[in-house]
Amino acid sequence: MRTPIAYFLVASAALFTIGSVGVLVRRNALVIFMSVELQLNAVNLALVAFSRMHGSLDGQVLAFFSMVVAAAEVVVGLAIIVSVYRRRRSADVDDVNLLKW
Amino acid sequence: MLGQFLSHPPVELGPIGPELVLAGAGVLVLLGGALVRRRQPRALLLASLAGLTGAAVVSVSLWRWRGHATVLGGMVQADRFAVVARLILLGVAALALVLGHHYFERLGEERPEFYPLVLFTTLGMTLITAAADLILVFLALEILSLSLYVLTALSRRLAAVEGSMKYFLLGAFSSAFFLYGVAMAYGATGSTHLSTIARSLAGQTGNQALALAAVALLVIGFGFKVAAVPFHMWTPDVYQGAPTAVTAYMSAATKVAAFAAFLRVLMTSFQPLTWDWTPIVWGLAVATMIVGSVLAIAQTDIKRMLAYSSIAHAGFVLVGVSAATQEGIQSALFYLLAYAATILGAFGVVMLASGRGEEHTSLGSYAGLCRRSPLLAGLMSLFLLSMAGIPPTAGFIAKVNVFRAAVDAGHWGVALVGVLASVVAAFFYIRVMVLMYMQEPLEDVEPDPSIVPRLAVAVPALLTLLFGVFPGLVLGLLERASVLRW
Numbered sequence: 001m002r003t004p005i006a007y008f009l010v011a012s013a014a015l016f017t018i019g020s021v022g023v024l025v026r027r028n029a030l031v032i033f034m035s036v037e038l039q040l041n042a043v044n045l046a047l048v049a050f051s052r053m054h055g056s057l058d059g060q061v062l063a064f065f066s067m068v069v070a071a072a073e074v075v076v077g078l079a080i081i082v083s084v085y086r087r088r089r090s091a092d093v094d095d096v097n098l099l100k101w
Numbered sequence: 102m103l104g105q106f107l108s109h110p111p112v113e114l115g116p117i118g119p120e121l122v123l124a125g126a127g128v129l130v131l132l133g134g135a136l137v138r139r140r141q142p143r144a145l146l147l148a149s150l151a152g153l154t155g156a157a158v159v160s161v162s163l164w165r166w167r168g169h170a171t172v173l174g175g176m177v178q179a180d181r182f183a184v185v186a187r188l189i190l191l192g193v194a195a196l197a198l199v200l201g202h203h204y205f206e207r208l209g210e211e212r213p214e215f216y217p218l219v220l221f222t223t224l225g226m227t228l229i230t231a232a233a234d235l236i237l238v239f240l241a242l243e244i245l246s247l248s249l250y251v252l253t254a255l256s257r258r259l260a261a262v263e264g265s266m267k268y269f270l271l272g273a274f275s276s277a278f279f280l281y282g283v284a285m286a287y288g289a290t291g292s293t294h295l296s297t298i299a300r301s302l303a304g305q306t307g308n309q310a311l312a313l314a315a316v317a318l319l320v321i322g323f324g325f326k327v328a329a330v331p332f333h334m335w336t337p338d339v340y341q342g343a344p345t346a347v348t349a350y351m352s353a354a355t356k357v358a359a360f361a362a363f364l365r366v367l368m369t370s371f372q373p374l375t376w377d378w379t380p381i382v383w384g385l386a387v388a389t390m391i392v393g394s395v396l397a398i399a400q401t402d403i404k405r406m407l408a409y410s411s412i413a414h415a416g417f418v419l420v421g422v423s424a425a426t427q428e429g430i431q432s433a434l435f436y437l438l439a440y441a442a443t444i445l446g447a448f449g450v451v452m453l454a455s456g457r458g459e460e461h462t463s464l465g466s467y468a469g470l471c472r473r474s475p476l477l478a479g480l481m482s483l484f485l486l487s488m489a490g491i492p493p494t495a496g497f498i499a500k501v502n503v504f505r506a507a508v509d510a511g512h513w514g515v516a517l518v519g520v521l522a523s524v525v526a527a528f529f530y531i532r533v534m535v536l537m538y539m540q541e542p543l544e545d546v547e548p549d550p551s552i553v554p555r556l557a558v559a560v561p562a563l564l565t566l567l568f569g570v571f572p573g574l575v576l577g578l579l580e581r582a583s584v585l586r587w
Contacts, residue, residue, distance in 0.1 A: 020274075023274050029266060036273045036274055039274075040277050043277065046281070047287065050284065050288040050291075053288070054291040056291060058292065058293055061236075062293065065239070069276075072243070073243070073276075076247050077250075080262065080269050083254065088259075093270070
């Protein structure tokens, strides 16, 4: 029996929402970054599900692209977070307070 | 005989010629900076400028492109819109390279990575203006964003690294929304080609609900990149934290590139849904103009003030976008051209007026600037008048065009709000001029006396005046460039 596509889309939307809430609620830069990765993976799930629904491979190819982009983002992002941590001894975004309104 | 086995469909690389040149120059400059023992920043600068010039020459030759409208499997569009947007971006990059070279030289910092990063950012930006497929739009967006995060952090000051972290976290957050939008568009229509999406939506074969979700998510993604309210939070922090030369580059170029892609995606793939997305853009425009202009009044730092002013300008461009006509595209392009020249010049003056690095960026240190450097004060006044939209500057013509396009499309309200917002905005521009000309100097600030960056700032000043007095010089070209087909 085939699982309906809608199930995957609901799971993807739920993961994306959890990721968004994580970005907005959590205070540690690393956890925020992990939440963004969760969002990207939620998108990948949706892409693969749509790919199966349409019977075309475009979605799966796009999912590969998004994985590569996510990997590149990790490289740059972690370098920046480490650079902030070295100077501040903290990766908490609330401590980042040199720049205010 | 081997050719029989290795036969492939014809590959037309012409339309991505500028990007190929930029990529080649970027890699060469990167290797040069890493391998040459005694680093010669001036050689790197000249090599980068040569790369930009080459890319510009190839772009101009594409104005008369006779091949297919889209190449490389429908990925890249070869139209005049992309040519014009590319030329604006390449010009901004060239001036920013000169400013940045001087900025780091005066600080005594060796930054050989600055040149290739600017070239790669420009590559992402020019690619996004020609992208005819949502996959390529996303990839180009990431190329330019990732390079910009690093450029922002290119300083010893903690504020730069903090600004970079904020930019990165919020930029990655917005990329996730953008990608979800791409997934929804694919789900709705079964394709990521802009033209196929448009055909599917026009023929009502796509899923309408998913398509609307796609529009909303893509608008959020682009909204972050162009700094439209309520997605503008990162802008003041990043613009203030980044080295001033980098701020000059990204404030001008990022907005041009993101708006070019925004226009193309909305006006081609989602053209059948125009009635659905116009109110969203309309609302964004109103909020952006009001919030940007009002919050700029409260600023005490010139870089933050210009950052809020650039937010307000995004709102004015959105007025042109919301018109959703060819006239709207043309007015938005002209506004972007005028804005890019003005903001690049203004941040260039800030860089020169604040001594070394970011020593004096408070508004107070602009008191009596006309005594210490009449030239800098004069240039700054010209840029501020253009931002306020006062004739005979390019900013005036740009604002008139944008409002006319909106009124012609029937959006009276948004044009009215725009006029009121420009009145509010004029207040804080003129306040800086009052400081410069009518007050005694408070502190002893020596402006940077160098000649070359002054020339680099004079170029946008000349363009601002030229397009203000003779707008017909470019309006004809822009009219022929503002046709987006699907």
